[in-house]
Amino acid sequence: MSAASKKAICFYFQVHQPFRLKRYRFFDLGHDHYYYDDFSNESIMRKVADKCYIPANNILMDIILKNKGRFKVTFSLSGIVINQFRLYAPEVLDSFRKLADTGMVEFLAETDSHSLASLKSRSHFEDQVALHKKMIKEYLGVETTSFRNTELIYSDLIGSWVTDMGFKSMLTEGAKHILGWKSPNYLYCNAINPRLKVLLRNFVLSDDIAFRFSNTNWSAWPLTADKYASWLNKLAPKSELVNIFLDYETFGEHNWKETGIFDFLYHLPGAILKKTPFKFMTPSEIADTLQPVSAISVPSPISWADEERDITAWLGNELQVAAFDKLYELSEKVLKCNDDTIKKDWEYLQSSDHFYYMATKFFSDGAVHSYFNPYETPYDAFMNYMNVLSDFEIRLNRCLPATDEQVQIAKLDSLLIEKDKIIEQQAAKLEKLATKSKPRGRPAVKKVQETVAKEQAEINDEGIETKTPVKRITRTKTRSTSKTTPSKTVKAERRVKK
16 A cells, blocks of 8 residues: 555544533422423524534535545534433434434544533443443444544543454544654554554644634634645645644534535545645544554643643633532442433433533633533533532432441431430320429439339330339328417416416
């Protein structure tokens, strides 16, 4: 195979719709267990389906049929967006299935709920990926062999997990602080397990389409297919692989039809095939065809978000970290619960969107975050999410079966309560008798005290009262020896008168 034939270009599109919870107030806790803003989610899905997914998929189908095997494209569809398609836009899911049937489209595996599980737990991460693979097979009829993590999050450790799951390649960001002097326009491999091929995004060429296409103040505006192809051709002598990774909503939603974005999409593949030595390949084909030039070392997680290309878009402040930790504290309980509704809610609550809304990056990337954010402040997003999470925890605790230890503790608590009641009753009886007695009746009161003490002593450790009969205590009248008898007093008075 000649050097020219080895030059590959990969076009990849992420398909994920931000998922919204309804406004959930504190007084809803324990009463309202439905958390989702169906009206907002459906409205957004219908709008984006009409403006982006349907017209863009039709254009890609035309390009595939026109170029007869020379044009290939790659998608990742999150499990959440697949479910939204099923609920609100089934025709979109049908159009993706038709693209899959052409054999010219590769669909990647990812986390089912577009989650940050890879940053918390390997087992949760693997469970999410397994669920997503199953969904792609069920609804699109294809097997996944390459992987793309949520928001292109990647590290050496995460890459090694992905290798162990059987994937041959993985996509991530060509971040400057990772590459240094290296170019993103080559194939690399994982630093821990070299069997995993790593494709790095060329963020300059990708963002030219995603963020600068409709910017009339951009020096390269207007961007045409031929101009873009000429840039790729200049890179060809020193490049082996160019990865263009975009949000699919770039076409028609972020850049409206009136900007000419659909015309650009339609003519770009032809211009690349005609004016450059690059050929279109999918990630799995690239992994099978090209050889990595070296390992790429990524000790800390990176992503394609914001200028920093790290994970601070989701875990960059105390609110986000607190909500994230609280969410995964419940994971063990969820595993023990057999309620399908709770398990589905657990999936949706893991979506990275919830933490993205809590971001406080108002300066470098504030405009990007506010574009997607339905909340007025990050604190509002945090409070709403934590209210939902609190109600979810209440339901989760009710769902779990009591353990043997919990049953024994409950029995002991019941016995202690019964014992306290008996003591209170005896004390009340003592107080009542003491109140009725007069000072001269101290011997009787003392006797009552001794009786009560004896009865309390006969209460066993389990709080069971012995059936010792309580004696009735009667007060006896005593004669006073200090008074003279009335008869003697009368006789004395009579003598004085005589």
